[in-house]
Amino acid sequence: MCGIYAAINNSSVTDFLISGLSSLTYRGYDSAGVAVFNGTGIERRRAEGKLSALSDLLKIQPLDGKVGIAHTRWATHGLPNEQNAHPHMTARVAVAHNGIVENYEKLRVMLESSGYIFESETDSETIAQLITYYLDFGLDSEQALCKALADIEGSFGVVVIFSDDADKLYASRKGSPLILGRSEDGFSVSSDVNAFDESINSITHLKDGDVAKLTPDSFNIFNLEGQSIVRLMQKIEHEKNVSGKQGYKHFMLKEIFEQPQVFENTWRHYYSQVDGEFKLPKLPFNDKDIERLSLVACGTSFFASMVAKYWLEEQAGIPTDIDIASEFRYRNVPCAKNSAALFVSQSGETADTLAALNHCKSQQQPCVSLVNVLTSTMATESDGVMPTLAGPEIGVASTKAFIGQLTTLLVLTLALKNSRAYKKDTPQPNIAEIMTTFPDIMNGYLSDTSHIERVAMDLKHVNNILYLGRGIAYPLAEEGALKLKEITYIHAEAYPSGELKHGPLALVDEEMPVVMIVPPGPLFGKSMSNLREVASRGGKIYLISDKEGISQAKDFIKHGIEMPDVDPILVPLLYTVPLQLLAYYVALYKGHDVDQPRNLAKSVTVE
Ligand code: AGP
Numbered sequence: 001m002c003g004i005y006a007a008i009n010n011s012s013v014t015d016f017l018i019s020g021l022s023s024l025t026y027r028g029y030d031s032a033g034v035a036v037f038n039g040t041g042i043e044r045r046r047a048e049g050k051l052s053a054l055s056d057l058l059k060i061q062p063l064d065g066k067v068g069i070a071h072t073r074w075a076t077h078g079l080p081n082e083q084n085a086h087p088h089m090t091a092r093v094a095v096a097h098n099g100i101v102e103n104y105e106k107l108r109v110m111l112e113s114s115g116y117i118f119e120s121e122t123d124s125e126t127i128a129q130l131i132t133y134y135l136d137f138g139l140d141s142e143q144a145l146c147k148a149l150a151d152i153e154g155s156f157g158v159v160v161i162f163s164d165d166a167d168k169l170y171a172s173r174k175g176s177p178l179i180l181g182r183s184e185d186g187f188s189v190s191s192d193v194n195a196f197d198e199s200i201n202s203i204t205h206l207k208d209g210d211v212a213k214l215t216p217d218s219f220n221i222f223n224l225e226g227q228s229i230v231r232l233m234q235k236i237e238h239e240k241n242v243s244g245k246q247g248y249k250h251f252m253l254k255e256i257f258e259q260p261q262v263f264e265n266t267w268r269h270y271y272s273q274v275d276g277e278f279k280l281p282k283l284p285f286n287d288k289d290i291e292r293l294s295l296v297a298c299g300t301s302f303f304a305s306m307v308a309k310y311w312l313e314e315q316a317g318i319p320t321d322i323d324i325a326s327e328f329r330y331r332n333v334p335c336a337k338n339s340a341a342l343f344v345s346q347s348g349e350t351a352d353t354l355a356a357l358n359h360c361k362s363q364q365q366p367c368v369s370l371v372n373v374l375t376s377t378m379a380t381e382s383d384g385v386m387p388t389l390a391g392p393e394i395g396v397a398s399t400k401a402f403i404g405q406l407t408t409l410l411v412l413t414l415a416l417k418n419s420r421a422y423k424k425d426t427p428q429p430n431i432a433e434i435m436t437t438f439p440d441i442m443n444g445y446l447s448d449t450s451h452i453e454r455v456a457m458d459l460k461h462v463n464n465i466l467y468l469g470r471g472i473a474y475p476l477a478e479e480g481a482l483k484l485k486e487i488t489y490i491h492a493e494a495y496p497s498g499e500l501k502h503g504p505l506a507l508v509d510e511e512m513p514v515v516m517i518v519p520p521g522p523l524f525g526k527s528m529s530n531l532r533e534v535a536s537r538g539g540k541i542y543l544i545s546d547k548e549g550i551s552q553a554k555d556f557i558k559h560g561i562e563m564p565d566v567d568p569i570l571v572p573l574l575y576t577v578p579l580q581l582l583a584y585y586v587a588l589y590k591g592h593d594v595d596q597p598r599n600l601a602k603s604v605t606v607e
Contacts, residue, residue, distance in 0.1 A: 002027055002028045002071060002072060002073045002074050002086070002096075002097070002098040002191070002601075003021060003024025003025065003027035003028060003071065003072040003098070003191050003192070003195070004024070004069070004070070004071055004096050004097075004098050004157055004158075004159055004178065004189070004190065004191045005017055005020030005021050005024060005069075005070045005071075005159075005188065005189070005190050005191070005195055006068065006069040006070065006096065006159035006161075006169055006171065006188065006189040006190075007020070007067070007068060007169070007186065007187070007188045007189070008066065008067040008068075008167075008168070008169040008186050008187055008214050008215065008216055009066060009183070009185040009186025009187070009216050010066065010185055010186060010216045011066065011185060012064050012065070012066065013036060013065060013066060013067060013068040014034065014036060014058070014062070014063050014064050014065070014068065016188060016197075017034050017036075017068050017069070017070035018034070018051070018054070018055060018058070018070070019197060020070065020188065020190055020195045020196075020197075021034075021051055021054075021070050021071075021072050021195075022051055023192070023194055023195035024072050024190070024191055024192060024195050025050065025051050025072050025596065027072065027074065027098075027191060027192070027601050027602060027603050027605070028072055028073050028074025028075075028601040029049075029050050029051065029072060029073075029074070029596050029601070030048070030049075030073045030074055030075045030080030031046065031047060031048045031049065031072075031073045031075075031080055031081065031082060031084070031085035031086075032046070032047060032050075032051045032053070032054040032070070032071065032072040032073065032085065033045060033046030033047070033054065033070065033071055033085045033086050033087055033096075034046075034054070034058070034063060034068055034069070034070040034071075034087070035068060035069050035070075035087040035089055035094035035096075035161065036063050036064065036065030036067065036068030036069075036161075037065045037066070037067050037068070037161055037163065037166040038063065038064060038065045039065065041091070041163050042089055042091075042093075042094045042161060042163045042166075043063055043065070044063075044087060044089055044094065045057050045058055045061060045063055046082050046085035046086075046087075047082060047085070048080065048081050048082045048085065050596075051072060066186075066216070067161055067166060067167070067168070067169050068161065069087050069094060069095070069096045069159040069160070069161055069169070070087075070096065071085070071086035071087055071096035071097075071098075073085055073086055074600075074601040076100055076123070076606060077100075077104070077121060077122050077123045077124075078120055078121030078122040079121065083119065083120050083121075084120045084121055084122045086122075086124060087128075088119075088120060088122065088124055088125040088127070088128040089128055090116075090128055090129060090132040091132075091163065092131075092132050092135050092136075092162060092163050092164065093128055093131045093132055093135065093141075093144075093160060093161070093162050093163070094128065094160070094161050095124065095127045095128040095131065095158055095159070095160050096158065096159050097124035097127055097156055097157070097158045098156070098157040098158075098176045098191055098605060098606070099154060099155035099156040099157055099158075099174070099175060099176040099605075099606055100123060100154045100155055100606050100607070101123035101124065101126050101127065101152055101153070101154045101156070102123075102153045102154035103151075103152070103153040103154065104123035104126040104154075107126045107130060107151065107152075108126055108129075111126070111129045111130065111133055114133065116129045116132065116133060123154075126152075127148060127149075127152065127156070127158060130148040130151060130152075131144050131145055131148040131160065132144075133148075134147045134148055135162075140165070141162045141164075141165040141168070141170070142170075142211075142213065142226075145160055145170055145172070145211065146211060146224045146225075146226065149172055149174070149211070149224055150224050152174070154175075155174055155175030155176050155351065155606060155607075156172070156173065156174050156175070156176055157171075157172075157173045157174075157175075157176030157177060157178040157191060157605075158170075158171065158172050158173070159171045159178075159189050160172075167215055167216075168213055168214065168215055169187065169189065169213075169214040169215075170211065170212065170213055170214070171189045171206065171211070171212040171214070172206070172210060172211040172212070173206045173207070173208060173209075173210060174208045174209060175208060175351065175354075176191070176351075176605050176606070177191055177192070177205070177206075177349050177376070177377050177605060178190070178191065178205075178206045179191075179192070179193050179196075179203050179204070179205050179206065179375075180203060180204050180206065180212055180214070180219060180231075180233075181193075181196040181200035181202070181203045181236070182200065182201060182202045182203070182219075182233055183199040183200050183201060184199070184201070185199070185216070186214075186216040186217075187214040187216070187219060188200060189212070189214070191605070192349070192373075192603070193236070193373075193375045194373075194392055196236065196238075197238075198238050200236060200238075201235065201236065202233040202234060202235050202236055203233065203234060203236045203375070204231045204232060204233045204234065205231075205375070205377070205380060206221070206231070207231075209223050209224060210222075210223065210229060210231065211223065211224060249588070250395065250584070250588075250594040250595050251393075251394040251395040251595045252395035252397055252399060252487070252580075252584055252594050252595055253584055253594075255393055255394070255395050255399045255400040256399045256400070256446070256577065256580050256581060256584065257446055258390075258391070258400050259399065259400050259403040259442060259446075259577065260438075260439040260440075260442040260443045260446070261439070262389065262390045262391070262400045262403050262404050262407070263403055263404075263407050263438060263439055263442065263573065264435065264439045265389045265391075266387075266388060266389040266390070266404050266407040266408055266411070267407055267411065267431075267434070267435045268435065269387070269389055270408075270411040270415070271411075271431065271432075271435060276431075276432060277415070277418055277431070278411050278414060278415040278418070278431070279415075280386070280411075280412065280415050281384060281385065281386060282384060283340075283366075283368055283384045284340065284366035284367070284368065284383035284384045285340040285366045285368075287415070287416050287419045287420070288419055288420055289338065290318065290338060290339065290340055290416075291318075291319070291336070291337070291338040291339060292318070292319050292320070292321070292336045292338070292339035292340075293312060293318050293319075293320045293321070293339065293340055293341075293342060294320070294321045294322075294323065294333075294335075294336075294339060294340070294341045294342070294360075294365075295308055295309065295320060295321070295322045295323070295341075295342045295343075295344060296322075296323045296324075296325050296328050296341060296342070296343050296344075296353060296356045296357075296360075297322075297324075297325060297343065297344040297345060297350075297353055298324060298325050298326065298345075298350050298352055298353055298604065299398070299482065300346075300398040300401070300402050300479055300482060300483075301344040301345050301346060301350075301353075301398075301401075301402075301405060302322070302324055302325075302344070303402075303475045303476075303478050303479040303482065304344055304402055304405035304406055304409060304475075304479075305322045305342075305344050305409075306322055306474075306475035306478065307406060307409065307472060307475045307476070307572045308320070308322075308344075308406075308409035308410075308412075308413065309321075309322050310471065310472040310475075311409065311410060311413040311472075311569070312409075312412075312413050312416070315413050315414065315417045315422070315423075315569070316413050316414075316416040316417040316420060316422050317417075317420065317422040317423070318416060318420075323356070324352075325343075325350065325352035325353040325355070325356040326352040326607065328356045328359070329352055329355040329356045329359055332359075333359070334363075335360060335363040335364075335365040339365065340365065340366040340367070340368060341356075341357070341360040341365050341366070341367050341368070342367075342368045342369070342370060343356065343357050343367065343368070343369045343370070343371075343378055343382065344369075344370045344371075344405055344409070345369065345370070345371050345372075345376070345378050346371070346372045346373070346388070346390070346393060346398055346401035346405075346603075347371075347372070347373055347376060347602065347603035347605075348369065348371035348372070348373045348374075348376020348377060348378035348379050349373070349376050349377055349378065349603050349605045350378075350603065350604050350605065351604060351605050351606050351607045352604070352607055353378065354377060354378060354381075355607065357369070357378060357381060357382065358381075361381070366383050366384070367381075367382045367383050367384070368382055368383065368384040368385065368386060369381075369382040369384075369385050369386075370385075370386045370387075370388055370405060370408050370409065370412075371385065371387065371388065372387070372388045372389075372390050372391075372393065372401050372404060372405075374387055386408050386411075386412065387408070388401060388404030388405050388407070388408045389404055389408075390403065390404030393602075394595065394602075395594070395595045395602075396486070396487075396595060396596055396597055396600050396601065396602045397483055397486050397487050397580075397583065397594070397597070399483075399580045402479065402576065403573055403576065406572055406573050406576075407573065410569065410570075410573075414429060414431060429567060429569050430567075434567060434569075434570065438566070438567075438570055438573070438574075441564055441566055441570075441574065442573070442574060442577065444564060445563070445564055445574065445577060446577065449581050449585075451561060451562075452561065452578055452581040452582055452585060453585050454559075455542055455559050455561065455582060456581075456582055456584075456585030456586045456588075456589055457585075457589060458513075458542075458558075458559065459490075459513055459542075459582070459586050460488075460586050460589040460590055462490060462513050463490060463491060464490070464491045464492070464493075464507075464512060464513075465481070465484060465490060465491070465492045465493075465512075465513045465514070465515060466492075466493055466494075466495065466504070466507065466508070466512060466513070466514045466515070466539075467480045467481040467484075467492060467493070467494040467495070467514075467515045467516075467517070467579075468494070468495055468496075468497040468500065468514060468515070468516045468517070468530065468534075469494070469496070469497060469516070469517040469518075470496060470497040470498055470518075470523045470526060470527045470530065471521070471522075471523040472519075472571065472572055473517040473518065473519055473523075473527075473571070473572075473575065474494070474495075474496045474497075475572070476517050476572060476575055476576055476579065477494035477495070477496075477515070477517055478494040479576060479579065480492075480494070480515060480517070480576075480579030480580075480582070480583070481493060481494040483579055483580055483582075483583035484579075484582065484583040484586065486583075486597055486600060487583055487584070487586075487587035487592055487594050487597045488583060488586045488587045488590055488592065489590075489592070489597075489598070490586070497516070497526075497527050497530035497531075498526065498530065500530060500533060500534070501533065505533060505534075505537065508534055508537040508538070508539040509537060509538050509539070510538040510539075510540070512539050512540065513539075513540045513542060513558075514534050514539045514540065514541050514542070515542045515544065515579075515582070516530075516531055516534070516541055516542070516543050516544065516545075517544045517545075517575055517579075518531065518543060518544065518545040518549050518553075519545065519546065519549075519563070519568070519571040519575055520545075520546050520548065520549065520568070521568055521571070524549065528549075528552060528553065531543065531553055531556060531557070532556060535556035535557070540558045541553070541556060541557040541558055541559075542557070542558060542559045542561065543557045543559070543560050543561065544561045544563060544575060544578050544579070545560070545561075545562070545563065546562065546563050546564075546565060547562055547565075550562050561578050563575060563578070
C-alpha cells in the first residue's frame with residue numbers, strides 16, 4: 001500500500017510528481033522519493049518521514065526533467081528510512097514499486113552472485129537490479145522490463161525510467177492498481193485516480209499483465225509477451241475538489257461532521273420520490289429468490305458487513321455469511337447455490353478483498369461491490385456496483401465511509417425486504433420519514449460534543465479498554481475498539497456482552513474502563529444484567545444508551561453518554577458517532593497524528 005506517481009511531458013515533471021504524491025500519502029508516509037531524467041542521467045532525491053521532508057530537500061537540491069517517477073512508502077520489507085525509500089535505481093534504470101516481490105530472496109542471491117550490489121533491505125530493489133541484469137545481458141529496455149517482470153512472483157504496480165531510453169516512461173501492474181492519465185502536455189501514471197489534477201482530462205485503468213509505454217505524445221499497451229492490447233481512454237470528470245479541512249483541525253473531525261450529509265446523499269441516491277421506495281442498480285441476482293448472501297471485507301468495512309448481517313437476516317430473512325477477506329481468500333470457500341457475494345470497501349483497492357472477489361468470480365458467483373470509489377478496481381471488476389457516496393475520505397481512520405456503507409447496506413436490506421414482501425404484516429420502517437428526520441437527529445447530536453470530550457479526558461492515560469455490545473450493538477463495539485486502537489494506540493478489545501462471563505470478565509477490576517453500548521430494544525434487559533456483572537467487579541463503566549438506559553444504570557456507571565431517540569433500525573448509524581468522537585478526542589489529547597497514525601495507511605493494497 002504505497003503510492004506511486006509518474007509523469008512524462010514536454011516541459012517539466014517535478015512539480016507534478018510532488019503534487020501527485022501529496023494526494024497519495026494516505027497510502028503510506030514512512031518515506032518518499034523522486035527520480036527524474038535530467039538530460040544526462042537519472043537523478044534521485046529521497047527522504048525519510050512525511051512528504052514534507054522530501055519537499056524541503058527539493059528546495060535545497062532541486063531536480064528537473066521531462067520524465068520522472070515518484071513514490072510514498074508504507075514499509076513492508078526493510079526499515080522506513082532513506083536507504084529503503086523508493087525509487088530504487090542503478091545507473092541504468094529507476095523503479096518505484098507498490099506490492100510485494102515474494103521471491104525476492106532467491107532473485108537477490110542470483111543477482112548478488114552475478115556481481116550486482118544491493119543498497120537496500122527491500123524486496124522492491126530486486127526489480128531495478130533484475131531489469132539491469134537483463135539490460136547488461138543485451139536486451140533493450142522493453143525486453144529487459146518484460147523479462148524481469150515475468151520473473152517476479154507476488155504483486156506489483158511499477159513505474160520505470162531508463163537512462164538510455166529517456167524519452168519514455170513505462171508502467172505495469174499485477175495485483176496493485178495503476179491508472180494512466182492524459183493531459184494536453186503528456187501523460188501521468190498514478191496508484192489512485194484522485195491524485196490526478198485538473199490537467200488530466202482522460203484516464204484508463206491498467207489491468208493485470210498490462211505494460212504501458214508512454215511518450216509525451218503517445219501511449220502503447222502490450223502484455224509481457226509483447227502482444228498489443230487496446231485500452232480505451234475515458235473522459236474524467238474531476239469532482240469539485242472538496243478537499244482541505246475547511247476549518248476543522250483534522251480531516252477525521254471534518255469527516256465525522258460530514259456524516260449527516262453522507263447519509264442524506266446516499267439515501268436520496270437510492271430513494272425514488274415517485275414510487276416512495278428504493279430503486280437499486282441492476283444487481284446480478286434475483287432479489288426475490290436469492291437464498292444466501294456472503295459479505296466479505298476488511299477492518300471497518302467488515303464491521304459494517306457485520307451490522308448488515310443482523311439487518312439482512314432480521315429484516316429481509318436472508319441467511320447471511322460474513323468473512324474477513326484475508327481469511328476468506330485462503331479458505332477455498334465453496335459458493336452456496338443461488339447465492340451472491342458482496343464486497344464492502346471504501347477504497348475499492350484492498351488487496352485481500354480484491355483477492356476474495358477474484359475467488360468468487362472464479363466460482364461464477366455473482367459479485368457486487370459496495371465501494372466509495374466508483375473508478376476503483378473492485379468496482380470495475382464486479383458484476384454489480386452500489387456506491388456509498390461518502391465523497392473522498394482522507395483520514396486513515398474510516399468514519400463517514402462507514403456511515404455511507406451502513407446507509408447503502410440498509411437501503412439494500414429494505415429494498416430486498418420490500419421485494420420479498422418479508423414480514424409484510426409487521427410495521428415497516430417509514431423510509432420517507434427517516435430521510436427527512438435522521439440527518440437532523442445526527443446533526444443535533446453533533447452540535448454539542450463537550451460530554452464526549454470530558455470522557456476522553458478521563459481515558460487519555462489508560463492502557464486498556466473493553467468495549468461491550470450485544471446484538472447489533474456488538475459490531476459497534478468492534479468498530480469503536482478499532483477506531484480507538486488505530487489512532488490512540490491504546491489496547492482496546494470488543495466482546496459480545498453475553499460472552500464476558502466465558503472468560504473476559506476476569507479482566508475486569510477497578511483499573512479496567514469498560515465502554516458499553518446499550519441501545520433500547522429486545523436485548524436491553526440482558527445488557528443491563530451484563531452491566532451489573534461488570535459493575536460488581538469494580539469495572540469503570542462508560543455507558544452509551546438512551547435516557548431510560550442512563551437513568552436505570554446511573555448507580556453503576558462512571559459516565560453516561562445519552563443518545564437521542566431514533567428509529568431502532570438507525571441505531572447502528574447514530575450510536576457509532578460517540579465512538580468515533582471518543583477515539584478522536586483521546587488521540588487529540590495524546591497529541592497523536594490523528595489523520596495519519598503510525599504504521600497504517602488508508603488503502604491496504606498489499607496482502
Ligand atoms: C478503518 O478505520 C481502517 N482504516 C481500516 O480498517 C479499513 O477499514 C480497512 O483497511 C478496509 O479498507 P477498505 O474499506 O478501503 O477496503
